[in-house]
Amino acid sequence: MLIRKPVIASLLAGALALVGSVLAVDTGFSGTTTAAAAAAVPRPDHVVIVLFENKDYSTIIGSAGAPYLNSLAAQGASFTQSYGVTHPSQPNYLALFSGSQQGVTDDSCPKNFTGTANLGSQLLSAGYTFKGYSEALPSTGYTGCSSGTYQRKHAPWADFDNVPAASSVPFGTFPTDYGKLPTVSFVIPDMCDDMHDCAVGTGDTWLKNNLDGYAQWAKTHNSLLIATFDEDNFSSVNQIATVMVGEKVRPGSYAEQINHYSVLRTLEDAYGLAPLGSAAGATPITDVWTTSPPPTATPSPTGPASPSPSPTPVPGLVNGGFEYGTFTGWTRTGTTAIAAAPHSGAYAAAVGSTSPTNGDSVLTQTFTAPPGVTKLTLWWKGDCKDTVAYAWATVVVKHNTSGSTSTPLPRTCTANGSWQQVTDKLTPGHSYTVQLVNHDDNHPGDPGITWFDDLTLS
Template sequence: MRIPRPLVGLASALALLCAIPATLAASPAAAATSLPKPDHIVVVMMENENYDTIIGNTAQAPYINHLAQSGASFSDAHGEWHPSLPNYYALLSGSTQGLTNSTPPAPGSINADNLPNELIQHGYSFASYGDEYTPAAFLRYADLPGTATAPNPVDKWLTCPPSVAGQACGFPTDAAGYAALPTVTFAHGNGAESMHDGDIPGGDSWVKNTFGGYAEWAKTHNSLLVVTWDEDNFTPANHMPTVFYGAGVRTGSYSETINHYSMLRTIEDMYGLPYLANDASATPITDIWSSVTIADPGRQVTGLNYSASLQLQGIDQAGGTLSWSATGLPAGLTVNSSTGLISGIVTSAGSSTVKVTATDSATGASNTASFTWEVPGADLARNRPTTASSVYSASYPANQATDGNPATRWSSFFADPQWIQVDLGSTQSIDTVKLSWEAGYAKAYQIQVSNDGTTWQTIHSTTNGRGGVETLTGLVGDGRYIRMYGTQRGAPYGYSLWSFEVYGQPDLAYNRPTTASSEYSASYPAKSATDGNGTTRWSSLYADPQWLQVDLGSTRSVSAVKLAWQAAYGKAYQIQVSDDGTNWTTIHTATNSGGGIETLTGLSGSGRYIRMYGTQRGTGWGYSLWNFTVYGT
């Protein structure tokens, strides 16, 4: 349960730490040889979530869990106080400054030194980024005015409010912008973005969309991202998530107890800054660092019997030579220990968790990175009849995008729009498309499916394509025909694809007899969840429990289920199978679903009938599914 309070945090805390004494009383930090000195640190302050509601909750917080799994995740991190504001003071000044609530004291009433002032006084720089409400522009530093009429220039808006229209706003989005960041940046969103007033999926998306680019840049540019919380959801333990991600961060889960003072002490030791208060007795975080950093390879998808080539990227700050090893590679692939090149021809379908390790051959320093490598099976488009809106010449026909040869390609005329279309031969349930672009790529395009090659349904759309290899996962759509429909070229040439790969599995529920406990109206019948059309849906009455049931026609072994929820989703539900439609066996239970598209893998059960049995709605509406897709044999 959230405790209502005014939205106060970094902005309020910094605005109130003013009237700095002329002489700093704290002792200088001793040199910390075990700590790196990042060029940039970005600290993102989230709000009011327990450790267990974030870490491990990959359905609702997939990106933060990606950071935790690929960085350093602290399993015993704690806030200092409830509610929020004292924790901001702890992180910025080494003390809660005697505050026990989130009622801001009068400006100028707290006479305390702070981290921003320390950084500036020692030749470094600081900025805070805020959203929706006034950021921390009024902090009084020793050599800057910090008043309401003369705000400091170091503070930025994440989103420009009307009062500052025309000013530079927003967190950077490219390498040049990241390189121009100050030494230390604090960032905090509004109530929805920070998770204080909004939900976990919304906050997770905000972190990914705002800081995801910086996070990957940081790994290869001696920089660091910290995602932490002010407090948990008002429990006595005050147990909160904290993740470090970036250059030199050794991947793992760390069990030592840390808090805001530990984080402040670590930053001070990195730059040789004086201590402020309780941070002087805190233990800096020293065990997560390595000279070796591995760039995140990201999720990989390769078709069965296709060749794969992935060049691993690593940096050793010590200047040593790296040797490489890997576990969990798909069958047929090996890694070159000297170059870090993974290559070969994939010979077996399935999903693998690959763990790669880079080791400094001289010092023994090492780091690891883990990622998923999917081999979804045969490419449904390979050597299937392929046509296009145009071909640049006879040397670049449409079928060369589906011939399985990475050295041949299709190219179109130099005009918009253009399309390339594949006849899959029969209706297929599509979940993944892989586009390997030549220099002539699509900036804006759609992936569309059709049952007749005339009426098309869009299952993916983008206006910001970047070329290269684009692997589009989590798609939901059924059809005999599939096409890439390009509306804006990203280069002055035409559209050009080395390969257009399509993956999926037969949907056992497709057009099978489907019934439900209730239907909100005749416009939302049960059968709309299994008709393969992503624009029609089943909706129930506004009550618990509700169910949607499919007759698969004969006994089937079920290995996976995909639920494509409309806004009205099931928070708690079970997937059940039955031989007779009366006696049910539960093969999956969810108690905290976040809606959206849920792909439930690793299921084990058999039956002629399968159903989603919802026991708790996630909203005030009923249950509503765009698609109920069933995979197996």
């Protein structure tokens, strides 16, 4: 949905101005500050980024099948709202490495880009160092599309002519003296150890056996480990696990929404590099560092993102089409995500999950109906594989001024895959609270998810 209302534009402008003022503060981190945003990101001596394949967030975080990754999440920053940017794998790797999917929409090989800027070329041009370490790569600089369990589609630096062949090396050359690592390294396990062809536990054990030494070293040597995934298991939600561990990382769970562009922007800010492509519009990760002010307490994933019991009504709905790409204006409970599966525009809200969840997941917003507004309209689409006795979607509107409650969408369980419209009558000047609800009973065989989009007032 396109954002048309002046009040929304005004609120967004105010928010952007506030962000700009915060980023302009000189926080005194080590390294030369080259831009206002960069001042909020410390500069590690070494960064190692390891990518795994095709697993959704709930398959990793909190799962007994990934004990080591969960131990890293406890030692560092664990992002509860981290997402891939598309499907399938290859464009996600390109997005993280170059700020763009480069027009790639599949996993075909080879891809060759001439003179196209990327993180590797940026680092090298700025006097830093870069290498990509790929397990099962047969030789340094190998440009073939595959060899045994190696796949070039997971090694994006091989696609760019401005990254030297010498920067693409077998993982067997990863140094045991971590002080000899490049400034930034990507580590790509093979098709088994990255969890693509083998179990989660296989990749989890590989990570522990091969990179725990670096992870522990990083915590005392101004360095950083980032463990993440390219995409989830091909759902429309595309939520993934992302964990950061290092000396300047403040342990905890962080609920801001991030994606591959956010991670790239953070690295570019750390080293004073100009943000590439979509990274220029991404917000760098600034709250996880010990060099930044402590964040306010983050509620658990099952609690409300904003705990205020009496929200102040705003004049009209904010972000009713979720086109900010965030949940600005909304309070969240349970499992929610911004999804690239809209009724219109670029985004919708996904409430619930393609994996089982327990109880209600809810998006809530309180607003005042502006003069002349008499109707709330919204669109929803369900994927409920159970019966309405155990799982459902519903929309509840509390008429705060009159004290009544309506349910424009009564409890419904359907998996027909079609967008459907519901409406509710409003009175100008009255206060309302709209709740978008997905309920699931946590049964392993029939998870439920509901998408909502295009909430408008007329």
